[in-house]
Amino acid sequence: MLHLFALCLLVSTNDVLVSAQAVPQTIQLQSRIAPAAATLRRRALNPVTVPLADFFLGTDLQWFGNITVGTPPQNVSVVFDTGSSTLEFASTLCATCSNQVQFDSKKSSTFVDGGDTSTITFSTGVGVDPVVGDNYQLTLRSGTDTVAVGGLSAPATDLFLITKQTAKFDINPFSGIQGMSARAQGFFAGLVQQGLPSLFSLYVTPKAVGNAELTIGGIDTTKFKGALTYASIPADAGDTWSLESPQLSVNGKTTSVLKAKRNIIFDSGTSNVLFPTATANAIYALISEKITPHTAEPGTYGIACDLISTLPAVIDIEFTAQDGSPFNLTIPSSELSVGPFTADPTVCQTLINAFDGLSLVGGRSEPDFLASGSDSYWHIRSLFKHYYSVWDVSKQRIGFAAV
Structure with missing residues (x-):
């Protein structure tokens, strides 16, 4: 927390001359905590832009970009998904994630294992083929770690390591999904608490055009x-x-x-x-x-x-x-x-x-x-x-x- 220091000088109200023998006056130091709003104004974060790659499989399917997780940071590629709210990505605990880059939690000094396991079944898939039953399913293990995007870092962010995935995910060139729901959660909530404006912008383009991007905390008016x-x-x-x-x-x-x-x-x-x-x-x-x-x-x-x-x-x-x-x-x-x-x-x-x-x-x-x-x-x-x-x-x- 930012502290501002104020000097409070206690002096006599008598309008008299002070002799050489006068008793020294006492200066008291008193700290004042700045209001939360002022703190955020002083510490506001600037928007960052993340380049997005186009997953093209006969047609434009998904756009994805890099985040980093852990200390030291490990690159993790994710779809920034407005249809979900959590962060989950392939890990070295997943024997069926061989086609994706896998995060190794043992190499991160800031990773904390949450110990909870769960299964998530998606009602829409990666490609244009329909979902049938539980053919898009992930098994997850909870944890927290430092997550950074575009140089902005949010410590102790909730996340899920993928420990098992169904074969439908094999075609993914990215490692996971970063939820970007209508309520700030995860790394985004952490950045908003640090003063980042609570909005983001998407510029997704056909493969032939390229240069797709996600701007977190701002708007690119040139696009x-x-x-x-x-x-x-x-x-x-x-x-x-x-x-x-x-x-x-x-x-x-x-x-x-x-x-x-x-x-x-x-x-x-x-x-x-x-x-x-x-x-x-x-x-x-x-x-x-x-x-x-x-x-x-x-x-x-x-x-x-x-x-x-x-x-x-x-x-x-x-x-x-x-x-x-x-x-x-x-x-x-x-x-x-x-x-x-x-x-x-x-x-x-x-x-x-x-x-x-x-x-x-x-x-x-x-x-x-x-x-x-x-x-x-x-x-x-x-x-x-x-x-x-x-x-x-x-x-x-x-x-x-x-x-």
């Missing part, structure tokens, strides 16, 4: 055009980044199904778009009757690849800005295909998967505001490439601007 449009997340959203949408439209048209209000979840850790079956069917009906369920992979849809370029497929999702005005976020036609199915390269998978009976979001319990059966939507690849996004934890809002 977008015009002004940011902000919308408030619902008061009951908890840790979940979401916005309420009054309607969807496809190629300028809508239907009674698409006019229903729904909560849209913004999840940077999910590669595909997920809607309940009725919504997915209504969207595809306005694009082409030739887009049909792909029975070999339940939940997916497909169409002959040679037809993709002929189909207009502009999807507008309406939201309400903080000033009350409506605005749209648009998925362009170029995002309709996520590439050919492996078993039949003549058929291309389309961007929206049907996903019903939601029970988990990023491995966590379903938020209360979705439990009533509200429609919902996850995305990263198809929308974020076209917008600069600001995730303002302190003001509980998300901002968007065209890039």
Whole structure:
């Protein structure tokens, strides 16, 4: 804690001359603790930018960057995931993590073993293939250690070491996931306590463009055009980044199904778009009757690849800005295909998967505001490439601007 020192001089109030024989006056030193707000102002941290690499597997899937963990620091690559709230990464305790860089807790003098074990099952996967049962599952062991991002360090940060993972994670070029939920937690909370502004910004780009980045604690105004449009997340959203949408439209048209209000979840850790079956069917009906369920992979849809370029497929999702005005976020036609199915390269998978009976979001319990059966939507690849996004934890809002 910063201390300011004040000198308090005790003197006589009598207006008289002091002789050479006068008794020396006593100077008392008294410490004063600065108010917390003043302390934060003096110690405020500057924003940092983390370069992001593009995990490209026929299409843009994920963007990930480096953090360091431990003393001395060990590099750990993670997806900065707005759909979860914890930090978990591959460790030398994991015999099934051979394709990822593994953190060795024995080499860190600041690591503290928490001793708790748990299993986390994800409801969305790394690629565009659907989740079936528990094929995306991690076994974890708790602990704490120093975590640093872009040179900013947060000691005693809660984390989880992956001790076992299912085979679906083998393709990952990154070691884990850093949750960036709507409530500051983990290393981010530690940095906010040190004076870092409680917001972060994402600039994710197609592989051909490159130079994707995450700015923690600030906004890079050189990466977008015009002004940011902000919308408030619902008061009951908890840790979940979401916005309420009054309607969807496809190629300028809508239907009674698409006019229903729904909560849209913004999840940077999910590669595909997920809607309940009725919504997915209504969207595809306005694009082409030739887009049909792909029975070999339940939940997916497909169409002959040679037809993709002929189909207009502009999807507008309406939201309400903080000033009350409506605005749209648009998925362009170029995002309709996520590439050919492996078993039949003549058929291309389309961007929206049907996903019903939601029970988990990023491995966590379903938020209360979705439990009533509200429609919902996850995305990263198809929308974020076209917008600069600001995730303002302190003001509980998300901002968007065209890039």
